[in-house]
Amino acid sequence: MSKPFVFKARLKVADLFHHTNHEEVFTAAVTKRESLEHFLLRILGFCALSYHPNTFHNQKSDKQYPDVWCENDDQEIIIALYVSELDISEIHRLCKFYDKLLILTIDGESWFKGISSQLIQHHNISVYSITANFIEDLKSNLTTSLHWDILIEQNSLSVGDKAGYYQTDVKQLC
Numbered sequence: 001m002s003k004p005f006v007f008k009a010r011l012k013v014a015d016l017f018h019h020t021n022h023e024e025v026f027t028a029a030v031t032k033r034e035s036l037e038h039f040l041l042r043i044l045g046f047c048a049l050s051y052h053p054n055t056f057h058n059q060k061s062d063k064q065y066p067d068v069w070c071e072n073d074d075q076e077i078i079i080a081l082y083v084s085e086l087d088i089s090e091i092h093r094l095c096k097f098y099d100k101l102l103i104l105t106i107d108g109e110s111w112f113k114g115i116s117s118q119l120i121q122h123h124n125i126s127v128y129s130i131t132a133n134f135i136e137d138l139k140s141n142l143t144t145s146l147h148w149d150i151l152i153e154q155n156s157l158s159v160g161d162k163a164g165y166y167q168t169d170v171k172q173l174c
Contacts, residue, residue, distance in 0.1 A: 005029060005030040005144075006027060006028070006029045006144065007027070007028050007029065007030075007142075007144055007145065007146045008027055008144065008145045008146070009024065009025065009026050009027065009028050009043070009145075009146040009148075010023065010024075010025050010145070010146065010147045010148075011023065011024040011025075011043075011047055011050075011146065011148050011150055012148070012149045012150065013047050013050055013051075013150045013152065014149070014150065014151050014152070015048075015050075015051050015152040016151070016152060016153050016154075017152055017153060017154055018051035018152075020050075020051040022050065022051075024046070024047070024050055028043065028057070028059060028146075029059065031059075031060065031061045033061055034061055036139050036142070037106060037135050037139070038067075038083060038084065040135055040138050040139060041067075041083035041084075041104050041105075041106065041130075041135070042057055042058070042067045042068060042083050043057070043146070044104070044130075044150075044157065044159075045057070045067060045068040045081045045083050045102075045104050046068045047150050047152070048081075048104075048152060048157075049068055049069075049070055049079060049081060049102075052070040052079070054070055054071040054072070054073075055068065055069070055070050056068070056069055056070075056071070065077075066080035066081055066082055066098075067081055067082055067083045067084075068080075068081040068083070069081065077098060077099075078098070078099045078100065079098070079099070079100045079102065080094065080097075080098040080100070080101050080102065081102040081103075081104060082094070082101070082102070082103050082104070083103075083104045083105075084103075084105070085103075085105050085108055085111040086103060088115045088118050091103075091115070091119070091122070091125065092118075092122075095122040095124055095125055098124070099124060100124050100125075100126075101122075101124055101125045101126075102125075102126050102127075102128070103125070103126070103127045103128070104128050104129075104130070105127070105128070105129050105130075106129070106130060106131070106132050106135055107129060107130075107131060107132045108127065108129040108173065109129055109171070109173065112127055112129070112173045112174070116173070116174065119174060125174065126172060126174060127172070127173040127174045128170055128171065128172055128173065129170070129171045129173055130157065130168045130169070130170055130171075131168045131169070133168075134157075134166055134167070134168035137164075137166045138159060138166055141161065141163040141164060146161075147161060147162065148160065148161050149161070155169055155170055155171070155172070156168065156169055156170055157170050
């Protein structure tokens, strides 16, 4: 696939954890510096936080902003989501900067094991991991229209589209 790749997204999100049900419609693109895995994590992270009325995703890979974030009424970022394995110095910096820091990774257990002892001082961070097989399944069935039905439960995430149904456990590492 040549980049940038543009998608028309219609995401029906049923978030059983936050007791919300809504639809998100927008255009999104894989940027020149972005992998498909990062793009998919960013879209899934957006869905996970979309229960909040002021949720945004970083469509331009602007380094000044997280991949996904929620703002309060004063347009201050209160929840920042990054969809990659960050180095520990970056995590320390971001924990000081944001009220709540979330990290979403693919099979991130070994990465987390290497940094977990250094996170004890931070009480505003949560790290989640989903399986690589789930992302590969989504990636192999991508079309230019992301018409997804997304189900968010306590420890799982499911995506249904016209090609199939994909489910993964979501492990909270901290």
